[in-house]
Amino acid sequence: MKQFFAFVTKEFAHVLRDRKTLFILFGMPVVQILIFGFALTNEVKNAKLVVVDQSKDLISQQIINRIEASRYFEIEKAVMDPEQIEAAFKEGKIRLAVIFPAHFTDNLMHINRAQVQIIADASDPNTANMLSNYVSSIIQDQQVQLNEANAIPYAIVPEIRMLYNPQLKGAPNFVPGVMALVLMLVCVMMTSISIVREKELGTMEILLVSPFRPLLIIISKAVPYLFLSLINVISILLLSVFVLDLPINGSIALLFAESTLFIITNLTLGIFISIRTNSQQVAMLISLMGMMLPTVLFSGFMFPIENMPMPLQVISNIVPAKWFYIIVKSIMIKGVGFAAIWKPTLVLVGMTLLLLGLSWKNFKIRLA
Amino acid sequence: MKEVVIQTEKLTKRFGDFIATNEITFDVTKGEIFGFLGANGAGKTTAMRMLCGLSLPSSGKATIAGFDIYKKTEEIKKNIGYMSQKFSLYEDLTVLENIRFFGGIYGLSNAQLKSKSEALVTELGLDKEAKKLVGSLPLGWKQKLSFSVAIIHEPKIVFLDEPTGGVDPLTRRQFWDLIYKASDKGITIFVTTHYMDEAEYCNRICIMVDGKIEALDSPTNLKKVFNTNSMDDVFYQLARGAKRKE
Known part of the structure; x- marks a missing residue:
């Protein structure tokens, strides 16, 4: 045990002495979270929107007022006919069009049912989805208010059209994705490099000649990265809660337990790579090409897996990050307990x- | 009769068709400085690796400090020190950290580590450099430090694989002073080299050609037998017949 402690101390010295790498390791998750959180933000403020009101009556005007009051939209005043709307979309002047057909209020009052058409520029699918949802919920609010004073419920049916990209999928949840990516990088790449480095330097020979158990060599090399990764998990979670306002709905203890499991999976992967390779370059290439890329592609964080062709969907199952992504999303976003995630676990x-x-x-x- | 600490009998290592060391048989006694000479590729390093437990022999027998190399690897590891061809301390750790680490994995207690590292630093004259990174030291000092670290746990035998490669003659001389000191303490030294002047420093030397032992005796006796007054000549006469090229 004393020997093990001496070894782990030495590993920490290696890691802590290499300031540049350390800076990257701790800085990377912060930067990634901030980039994904702000630069690649999905939230849209002051999106340009055009309203075509062919009905020009009380309720349509009330809805327009509500839209105008919302911080998400800015109404383009110019009244346009359908052709002009299309041109405006193509030029990128507007992101959304809301069209009230003639007799909107009449229909609502007499047959208790009226339609509103919402057209969105879906070349940016996430924004389109977001904006049309905002408008739908504004309309929903209006409907609730109308129904308060009425026995027979009114139904305003928003008819949503996604221009340019009708098969729209859900918005990516990047926090679990970044977590998977960072942990993968730290654990797999750093661990494999640090073990292979001993082989390259020739110090592995000395260690193998010593009475120190070979298996312990490997374990002690992995310990510092376990700690480093846990710190990264904490910093990512802190950022997402306090900077990005993304609450953790499930149990934090469970989230940490699952993260530790994923870290250990990755550490063993790093160890396996290091055992099969003899140079730092090869270890790094395998970790980057063989691990990073599949993690980005197949975890479901950038590209929805259900859209992929069948063979790729099958391949995605062997990517550990995919399962971790499901777990983290379930705990953080859906707030579920262990019973719901025992399978990926x-x-x-x-x-x-x-x-x-x-x-x-x-x-x-x-x-x- | 002195205690025999290394004993081999027809120890052989094959890599496929290639026989790296071919039935080598020799004894080394306690406190002896035993030199292993040979051209590159003669099988020196392979022989040494088998004795350290890094490589499993293909056939033959050997005992190290009385332990069988096939069965008692763990006991052997506790009783030997090893310094490899490549410089093998951690350059990104300080002198003291390296000493503490290697002492630590051999199970020295904190008190032992403290006294050992102080003594070692003073002996090598590294007081000012103790807290500097090993990477910043000149090669000669690194090698001396490396040797001292290899014997920090006071092993019965220390294996040195071409320890003085690339080191200047003066430092080499100092290095050998360290070896003599260790030998005086009763540590057996098993050293491979290609420097003929170093061969002269050994109690006995063993010259390997193409994986076989061609001569084994004290430098003085070897010179007599080969009727020459330099070890260089002895070596050339034997190595000329070598078939293996580098």
Whole structure:
């Protein structure tokens, strides 16, 4: 145990001494969260919108007033006919058009049902989705207010049209994605590099000649990265709660337990890579190309998996980040408990055990 | 009769068809400085690796400090020190950190570590450099430090694989002073080298050609047998017949 402690101390010294790498490791999650949170923001303020009111009556005017009062929209005053609307969309002058058909209020009053057409520029699908939802909920509010004074409910039916990209999918939830990405990078790449470096420097020989147990060498190399990763999890969560106002709806303890599991999965993956390779470059390439890219592609954080062709969907199952992404999303956004996520958890546990077994089998105590 | 600490019998290592070391048999006694000479590729490093437990022999027998190299690897590891061809301390750690780490993985207590590292630093004259990164030291000092670290746990035997490669003659001389000191304490030194002047410093030397032991005796006796007054000549006469190229 004392020996183990001496070893871990030395590993921490390596990590802490390399200030540049350390800075990148701690800075990366912060920068990524801020970039995804602000530069690539999904929230839209003051989006230009045009209203075509062919009905020109009380209720349509009330709805228009509500839209105008909202901080999300800015109404273009110019009244346009349908052709002009299309041109405005193409030029990118407006993002959304709301069209009240003639006899809007009449229909509502007499058949208790009226339609509103919402047209959105869906070349930017997330924004389009967001904006049309905003307008729908504004209309919904108006409807609720109308129904308060009425026995027979009125129904205003928004008819939403997504221009340019009708098959719109849900907005990406980047916080779980960034978490998966950062942990992957820190654990897999850094661990594999740090073990392979000992091989390259020739110090591995010395360690293997010493009575220090070879398996402990590997474990002690992974310990500092476990700590580093947990710090990263904390900083990402702090940022998302306090800077991005994204609350954690589920149990924080569960979230940390699952993160630790994912970190361990990645550490074993890093260890496995380091056992199979002999140079830092190869280890880095494998970690980057073999791990980073699939994580970005197949975790579901950038590209929805259900849109992918079947073979790719199958491949996505072997990417640990996909399961972690599901877990984090479920805990953070949906606020579910363990009962709802035991399946992906089991997958991660299975992957970890498999990788541990493979590493155990491949680890060479002797050089030749 | 002195205690035998390394004993090998027909120790052989094959890599496929290639026989790196071919049935080598020798004994080394306690406190002896045993030199292993040979051209590059003669099988020195392979032989040494087998003795350290880094490489499993293909056939033959050997005991290190009385332990069988096939079965008692863990006991052997506690009783040997090793310094490899490549410089093998951590350049991004300080002198003291390196000493504490290597002492630590050999299980020295904190008190032992403290007294050992102080003694070692003073002995090597590194007082001012103790807290500097090893990477900033000149090569000669690194090698001396590396040797001292290899024997920090007072092993019975220390294996040195070409320890003085690339070091200037003066530092090499100082390095050998350290080796003599260790030998006086009863540590057996097993050293490979290609420097002939270093061969002269050994109690006995073993010259390997193409994986086989071609000569094994004290430098004085070898010079007599080969009827020459320099180790260089002895080596050339033996190595000329080598078939393996580098």
